[in-house]
Amino acid sequence: MSTAILTGQPVPGSSIEGDLRSLGYDVRVASDAVDAETLLAQVPGDQRVAVVDSRFVGHVHALRLGLTDPRFPLAAVSGALTAQPAGRQALTRAMARENSAGGGTAVAVDSLADRIVTALDADGTDVHRPELGSLVAEVPADPQARNEARQAVAAVDDEAVRLKSAVKSRDGFFTTFCISPYSRYIARWCARRGLTPNQVTTASLLTALIAAGCAATGTRLGFVAAGVLLIASFVLDCTDGQLARYSLQYSTLGAWLDATFDRAKEYAYYAGLALGAARGGDDVWALALGAMILQTCRHVVDFSFNEANHDATANTSPTAALSDKLDSVGWTVWVRRMIVLPIGERWAMIAVLTAVTTPRITFYVLLIGCAFAATYTTAGRVLRSLTRKARRTDRAAQALADLADNGPLAGLTARVSRAPLGAPLLVALGGTAVLAVALFSGVTWAPVAGAVVYTFAAGQALHRPLKGALDWLVPPLFRFAEYGTVLVLAAKADVNGALPAAFGLVAAVAYHHYDTVYRIRGNAGAPPAWLVRAIGGHDGRTLLVTVLAAALTASQFTVALTVLAVAVALLVLVESIRFWVSAGAPAVHDEGEPA
Numbered sequence: 001m002s003t004a005i006l007t008g009q010p011v012p013g014s015s016i017e018g019d020l021r022s023l024g025y026d027v028r029v030a031s032d033a034v035d036a037e038t039l040l041a042q043v044p045g046d047q048r049v050a051v052v053d054s055r056f057v058g059h060v061h062a063l064r065l066g067l068t069d070p071r072f073p074l075a076a077v078s079g080a081l082t083a084q085p086a087g088r089q090a091l092t093r094a095m096a097r098e099n100s101a102g103g104g105t106a107v108a109v110d111s112l113a114d115r116i117v118t119a120l121d122a123d124g125t126d127v128h129r130p131e132l133g134s135l136v137a138e139v140p141a142d143p144q145a146r147n148e149a150r151q152a153v154a155a156v157d158d159e160a161v162r163l164k165s166a167v168k169s170r171d172g173f174f175t176t177f178c179i180s181p182y183s184r185y186i187a188r189w190c191a192r193r194g195l196t197p198n199q200v201t202t203a204s205l206l207t208a209l210i211a212a213g214c215a216a217t218g219t220r221l222g223f224v225a226a227g228v229l230l231i232a233s234f235v236l237d238c239t240d241g242q243l244a245r246y247s248l249q250y251s252t253l254g255a256w257l258d259a260t261f262d263r264a265k266e267y268a269y270y271a272g273l274a275l276g277a278a279r280g281g282d283d284v285w286a287l288a289l290g291a292m293i294l295q296t297c298r299h300v301v302d303f304s305f306n307e308a309n310h311d312a313t314a315n316t317s318p319t320a321a322l323s324d325k326l327d328s329v330g331w332t333v334w335v336r337r338m339i340v341l342p343i344g345e346r347w348a349m350i351a352v353l354t355a356v357t358t359p360r361i362t363f364y365v366l367l368i369g370c371a372f373a374a375t376y377t378t379a380g381r382v383l384r385s386l387t388r389k390a391r392r393t394d395r396a397a398q399a400l401a402d403l404a405d406n407g408p409l410a411g412l413t414a415r416v417s418r419a420p421l422g423a424p425l426l427v428a429l430g431g432t433a434v435l436a437v438a439l440f441s442g443v444t445w446a447p448v449a450g451a452v453v454y455t456f457a458a459g460q461a462l463h464r465p466l467k468g469a470l471d472w473l474v475p476p477l478f479r480f481a482e483y484g485t486v487l488v489l490a491a492k493a494d495v496n497g498a499l500p501a502a503f504g505l506v507a508a509v510a511y512h513h514y515d516t517v518y519r520i521r522g523n524a525g526a527p528p529a530w531l532v533r534a535i536g537g538h539d540g541r542t543l544l545v546t547v548l549a550a551a552l553t554a555s556q557f558t559v560a561l562t563v564l565a566v567a568v569a570l571l572v573l574v575e576s577i578r579f580w581v582s583a584g585a586p587a588v589h590d591e592g593e594p595a
Contacts, residue, residue, distance in 0.1 A: 001026055002048040004067075007036045007112045010054050011146070019060050023068055025050060033099045033112050040095060046085050051095070053079040053111040057149040058137035059158040065130040066137065069248050072128035074120065079139035081113040081127075094119040111139045135161055163188060166246035173334045174344035179238050186235070187242035197244040201257045204236035208265035212272030215354060218279030226272065227355035233265060234347045256580040259518050260511070262343065267292050267507055269350070270363075274500070277359035285499035286491055287363035289506060293483040294367060296510045298374045300403070300476040303517045305381045307399040308392055308472035341373040385469045397465035402526035403475035403516060404466075406458055407537015413459030420463035428474045431457020432481045435542070439488045447489065447546040454481065455539040479513060482538040486545055490561065493554040501561035508569035509541065515576045524583060531575050535568050 004025035030036035043049045056079040066077035073087030083091040140146035167180045211229035214222045274288040353362040431454040438450025490502035548560045
């Protein structure tokens, strides 16, 4: 339950009490500022509380934005202030100080809520102020100003603004022009029937899994149904976020579900396509695994670059200036957003190709498109990094080290060596090159030797902080090396089940890496050290897989990959679910940013 304390001189005919009750507030009226302080003390500390001026005039959605958003401990619009439990202490102190300074007599003259916000600002306390746009939120000083404010309220369609704000201001071409024009109305329909964003997110996942099942039938009708259902899943995927923004139903669990389910849906669909192709006699598991590897490495490039430059100083370059200039030309904005093949364009392409072609053609086009997008975005980020003069912080270096996912073996090599062998990226490149040559050498135990060198290089790469201009490439390079090793060795096993088992292992490990990203971006730090040790780090897993491939028969290697995939999946899923259900950190995921 939330409590709103109305202060100031009551205004006959005002709808403020009804508006607050419609937003879920229990309304209490304070006779003066001292009474407001007393009422505030009576509200339980685990409840949200708001201080609102009785003379407030504005849209209900302006109040909703200012008083119900769960993401901010303190938030305010003109004439109204709210505090969640985390912000109660600051609110109580500010109110007590204002009453002491004003003697509790200024409520009828000015707005107590606004005075408290000013006091919080003076203390350096962060108070969120939502962007209202054309929405009205005012405390009129006289009858004439009140009439003018009411006319301004009547002139703006509150619901139209609410619907418009439910849609992301920056999105892909396909999403903006083919989905959002009607998905926002689906979001409103869901809100009016009490559905939550998490329920819509789950419906999107189930729809995508059914689509994958249809693709797995291997029939033309199944492929057509899969394409249609994949688009339907994406519509629901857009709807859940729009519903959250429309009704301000944000939650840590919801953000995590939305972030992780996107990857689960897409990669499950790849598996469904591979199963469907196998029913028709075409083995495309290597293509499916390659698509998942390429897509995951693309994302890690984006994540690593963003983390490296999250709080960098002197964050400018000629390349960035050119990018900003291109953004000032309307058509280039959409072209650049489409080039990176964001989720909307990618899923639309996959859906259409599934319905009208074969799984093999679908994967070929997907791999070519994603490779081009990866080349474009990575090249842009490399150019920015080389031309900008930025000093990276310790926080950025630590985030990159966490993203690298070094295990105990790499850590041991870093401790026993007295000095680094060279620049982190060059050392990582050298170790990866040795591993790649060993994998394709044709000698049974050569991959094991290559993995030993790779493990040593991984430890050396993190021997010193990753603050170099291109050191953000180290984590995606490690991802490519580990995933590629599993793909190559499974393909060389050349037995039924090896590539599907490898697909499962890479999917489990990729989930761990995505989970690491979301924790770091939510300022929650990396996964616990025990988890990284338990699953070996990228170096330990790479070495283990090479040893298993050399020591076991092809059939035994397939079983070992399956067991390893199940073990890793169980460990990372249990810990991830435990963390995100109980954590207070936001999960954030973005993709498709222009280079």
